[in-house]
Amino acid sequence: MLEIADLHVRYATAEAVRGVSLGAEPGRVTLVLGANGAGKTSTLRAAAGLVPVHAGHVRLEGRDITRRAPHKVVRDGMVLVPEGRRVFAPLTVEENLVLGGYTASRDRSRQVLARVYEMFPILRERRGGPAGLLSGGEQQMLAFGRALMSSPRVILLDEPSMGLAPTMVESVLGAVRDMADAGIAVLLVEQNADMGMEVADSVVAMARGEVVFAGAAAEARSNASVLRAFLGEAALVG
Ligand SMILES: Nc1ncnc2c1ncn2[C@@H]1O[C@H](COP(=O)(O)OP(=O)(O)OP(=O)(O)O)[C@@H](O)[C@H]1O
Numbered sequence: 001m002l003e004i005a006d007l008h009v010r011y012a013t014a015e016a017v018r019g020v021s022l023g024a025e026p027g028r029v030t031l032v033l034g035a036n037g038a039g040k041t042s043t044l045r046a047a048a049g050l051v052p053v054h055a056g057h058v059r060l061e062g063r064d065i066t067r068r069a070p071h072k073v074v075r076d077g078m079v080l081v082p083e084g085r086r087v088f089a090p091l092t093v094e095e096n097l098v099l100g101g102y103t104a105s106r107d108r109s110r111q112v113l114a115r116v117y118e119m120f121p122i123l124r125e126r127r128g129g130p131a132g133l134l135s136g137g138e139q140q141m142l143a144f145g146r147a148l149m150s151s152p153r154v155i156l157l158d159e160p161s162m163g164l165a166p167t168m169v170e171s172v173l174g175a176v177r178d179m180a181d182a183g184i185a186v187l188l189v190e191q192n193a194d195m196g197m198e199v200a201d202s203v204v205a206m207a208r209g210e211v212v213f214a215g216a217a218a219e220a221r222s223n224a225s226v227l228r229a230f231l232g233e234a235a236l237v238g
């Protein structure tokens with residue numbers, strides 16, 4: 001379980017995150033919504049040790065991991081899938097996956113690889129081909145698969161549906177739900193609020209570096225007008 005408490009992130013020119021508290025629980029998808037510049041990415045990156053935490057705490061399964069080095073955070077069981085997928089295009093699909101399992105032994109890595117292929121059969125089909133030839137949606141599945149190779153208990157996803165065709169968005173978000181149903185705690189940053197809410201258990205909305213709404217997804221859905229007021233019209237289509 002992930003617990004972010006009163007987190008502050010500062011860059012040279014601005015305070016991007018100002019006292020954010022939120023969490024993620026096993027088997028559940030927590031959706032983080034917010035307009036451009038709200039501080040969503042900064043929150044995820046600070047939790048993963050990729051940008052400095054100015055103040056506040058990050059706890060993973062009760063242990064304080066605030067300011068831990070990123071590779072140690074991975075070893076502790078939490079992994080971030082950054083925006084933009086970033087697969088290694090010339091390497092094969094399988095080589096990309098094996099890179100994600102660098103923290104595990106060879107045997108363990110084989111076992112986890114088999115599970116990732118069960119979850120994403122398309123990756124097994126394409127395992128010998130270059131990752132660069134996968135479609136955008138398939139590359140996102142590969143980015144998920146690579147993250148799963150470290151056997152995370154918490155996974156942080158930064159806008160996985162970005163730039164994908166609507167049908168692909170649906171299958172990517174379906175995969176997000178599958179990861180939670182496999183028992184992982186998922187923190188999902190998603191621009192497509194309506195589609196995100198379909199797979200989410202709870203919703204946190206951020207504006208200008210602060211949490212402005214937190215509640216069950218059902219409540220957020222019925223409160224769409226409240227969210228719209230916080231996030232602006234563009235955040236909710238339909
Ligand atoms: N490396 C950086 N240096 C300076 N300022 C930054 C840096 N990264 C982000 N910021 C600023 O911090 C604020 C929050 O940015 P952040 O990327 O966390 O927002 P976001 O909610 O992820 O936005 P988006 O929806 O555009 O991805 C913004 O004002 C942004 O310009």
Ligand SMILES: [Mg+2]
Binds near residue numbers: 040042083
């Ligand atoms: Mg962002």
